Amino acid sequence: MVNWIFLIPIIVAVALLFLPRRWGTVAWFATFIAMFVSMVLAISVFFKFDPSVTGIQFEHKSIWVQALGINFHTGVDGINVGLLLMGAIVAFTASCLSWDIKTREKEFSILLLLMSGGILGAFASFDMFFFYFFHELALIPTFIMIGVWGQGENKNYATFQITIYLTIGALITLFGLILLYVKSNANTFDIVDLSNTLAKRQIESQGQSLIFPILMVGFGTLVSLFPFYSWAPPGYAAAPAPAAMMHAGVIKKFGLLGFLRICVPLLPQGAIEWSHILAVLCVGNMLYCGWVAMQQKNLNLLFGFSSVAHMGFAFLGIASLTVIGVTGAVVIMIAHGLLAALSFGLSGWYQKQTGTLEFDKMGGFLKRLPFMGTALLIAMFAGCGLPGFANFVGELLVFFGAWKDFSFYVVLGAWGALVIGAIYMLSAARKILHGELKPEFSRIRDAQTFWRKIPYSILIATLLFFGIFPVILTKRIEPSVKIILKAVEKPENQAQMKPLAPTKIKKTK
């Protein structure tokens, strides 16, 4: 069942190759149906998933290349079940919005399907080879989509930059993975087999402290970890809305999943050693990129920088190496995926309606656009961590989880989330939505039909659903996080150095 979630888009993509070029609408419709089926499957997998059972469910395993130990191993555990749901929902909404693409519809549909199928396949994979392969399958269409259907003066430069950055990031990751494969000496790419082997006999600590930073840089670049983020804002600003939604929302989460699937459980000592560096880099995301976002004058660039800033919270959660913090990081991955898709979907609509995303040229839209204006306001409030949205839950968990070891970074992160986030989001809302409507926009029209509203409504509803009932997510995520962190045992002597550690209280009692 899980396999069909990502195989349906890929199969439809292949089938569309044989479609005549003129039938663009048919291609769009096929994409829409494929994504819809995929989403329905993902929803049913999410709710059929049994949180009380540990380990992989809906598992499928077949041997592919025995000599290298490559298996086609898919399934869901607590971590990727939510990500698959998020990815499928975002893919469906992106397919709805790809209706607005009116040039080379067939090719766009094929690329969008490959992108969605690829990244959902990567999420579902429990084998390093397929994990990596499916991600590449999703990544390459991104470059083509920005290059061909992109917008703005800097389109070519942005395409170039994002391609170079992400290709290098992916290559470093590949290098790290191969190094891990060699050093583990287990002759398998299967993550489950690898972790079973490494649980008995770890890679020697020198190897761990070498591979971890390689993967940290590789995966980090793919997730726009400071200081490897500068591809993201211009890239998203140039991308067509469905591509930006898919990449910022879904594909980017691959790197974070890589941390959770590979870096932390397979390289526990490396993780402990490097978690402090990771925490320092997070501050670059949370504070520095937030400050940069405050100075942006274009809605897409603002969303781009805010998306980079939000990744800092997920990284802080991972760096904390606590059950609370990592659970929070997974919640952020899901919440941010939905939010990024909503943000870029909205900015795509505004771009099409108003012809500009510059704050100076916009203003007073809420009066004329009750639905789209409110949706934008909702996206902005979710972006500054308002309770009620899933983003708040994730950030809250990260702050609680990281408090023990990284209390100072939590202070900085809370400043980034509560204050900087509110400043840039509300300033943008003030400039775009509030104030007087400019005369040139007096004829602008709100989204009228049900079909125009549905993608935004789905994303907002999901954000609210998980924000109001987070236990539905956390009860699935938490058991799997505990398994991941089993290998990570922190040295005892650290507790004494931290004055704020709750463990110390137990001693005084």
Add this chain to the structure above:
Amino acid sequence: MDEQLQILPFIIVFLPAISAVFQTLFTLKEGGLSAGIAIGAVGISFLCSAVLAFIIYSGGIPDYNYSITWLTAGDLKLEIGYQMDKLTLLMLLVVTFVSGLIHIYSIGYMHNDAAEGRYFAGLNFFTTAMLGIVLSNNFVMLFIFWELVGLSSYLLIGHWFERPAAANAAKKAFITNRLGDFGFILGIILVWGFIGSVRFDEISAKISRNPEIFGVYGTVAGLLIFCGAVGKSAQFPLHVWLPDAMEGPTPVSALIHAATMVAAGVFMLCRVFFIFSAKAAVPQSLAMLAVSPLSVIAWIGAITALISALIAIQQNDIKRILAYSTLSQLGYMVMAVGLSGPSPAMFHLITHAFFKALLFLCAGSVIVALHHNQDIWTMGGLKSKMPITFITFLIALLTICGIPPFSGFYSKDSIIALAQHKSTALFVISIIVAFLTALYMSRLLVVVFFGKNRSHHSAASKESSYVMTVPLIILAIMSIISGFIGIDATLNSIFGVAVKDGEKLNLFYPFSHSPLAAWLGLGFSIFGIVIAFLLYSSKDKDPITERLGIIATAMKNRFYFDEIYDGIIELTHDALSKTSAFIDRWIVSGFVIKGIHGTVEICGRALRLVQTGNVQTYVFILTAGAAVLIYYLIRH
């Protein structure tokens, strides 16, 4: 425990929210229907609260706690739950009662507004957010609704978002509150770090067992929690948002100032008063550093009360005068908390809820009559034109000035008496503030209602409709009687249990037991009223502006707080932001990326020979790869 009684509090808090969602989705364009639904929802909440209050106060059932799991992760367990006790119930009644009256009044005030549906949905949501704070039995749920109060205030202050001033005020209110919340959330996490729980009852039990449980962080924990109240209750130095919030519709101001939002800060301090009984465990040699958070709180309150009373004397906008009077009264309440007196603080909070709602609704009535003119120097002589508004305003005035037997006298006196026993300096300040309060409020009364008409609008004004005057009359009755219907005794019994120290209980003597405070407070208030009548009777402009010179200018300009803050922010936070943007633009993407670009460009030219640049080719290669993969899958 009956299941109905477990569900009832959830109905009370979420019914207005459900109504708000319903209105947003279905009746946004139908103002009248929205108003009906909104009033119905708050009305039912009020009735449910009344039923619950009757059951609990009559001793039918004891206090109870009920929680459902919100999320769990590791050893963190967060719940949505409530603490049903007499304090909760008292606040539930006050909030739903005052909020309900404001809803009804809004029918009259907003009936011509284009976005009436959105307005009533916002009012409902605001009520839910406040009720959630009142019911919370743990810090995280409190914080959630705390933020939602911030959101509702943003939506309602910015109701007329086309006006730049309103849009700016909404943004300023939200961001200033966020500054306070920044400290608040850190305080919550700090407390959790030491206690391992966010529930009030568990935290309270652990602190009473071991007051030094926070180690050296005892003071810090208390002050961080207080940060939340500084933002929400608009205490110095975060008081700047509240006067700007006057840009919202007047009933919203009444709601913010009386029953919700600003009351939330003081209520929270009283609810978690146990946190301030924790002591900082510092070595003997550094004992001087172990400042109690309470003394800081008391002084912040006193400073707020004094500064805003001074500013109020030189304001000319009827709503801004009332806004500064709210700040000043909140200062009293916070000072009372700081003097270890949650009971007087809550007492004043409740009486203030009635009389401040009344003052704002009277002001709204005047504003409607004068076609949305708010400058008091264009009013005058409204006494005979608007008799009901005048009489109810007079009652509210006597209440806020502290003239017996109006309720404000009792609640304010309990705070002044507390100050007298605790700190001479604060006692003097509270007497001065009482004098200033009487002065600026009487100034407002004299200029607006007495004398002659100063504009054709005031000459042509007439009394508002019943839907607006009936709430005024009800609130006036509550302002008169709420001082002697046993609210103080109830509060004393609630906090008497919570406060361990026997001596503190003795502070809550009735009027006759602290004659000095009572007579001084009353004397200075009457003195203030007399001075105001002497100064302002039949004047056409403010006589003291010229006499005080530069001081008056400073007061008029709110002591330049906004300008000073703008300057500080410009030099610090904005500067950091601009520096970051500069680095990002010119160093990271300018120098580094462009450098790489140049290098790669050369390689790129070489590689261009291999590239076809044809999308179809790329797509074909990709899909061919995928096809091969699927073929392999099927075969194995």
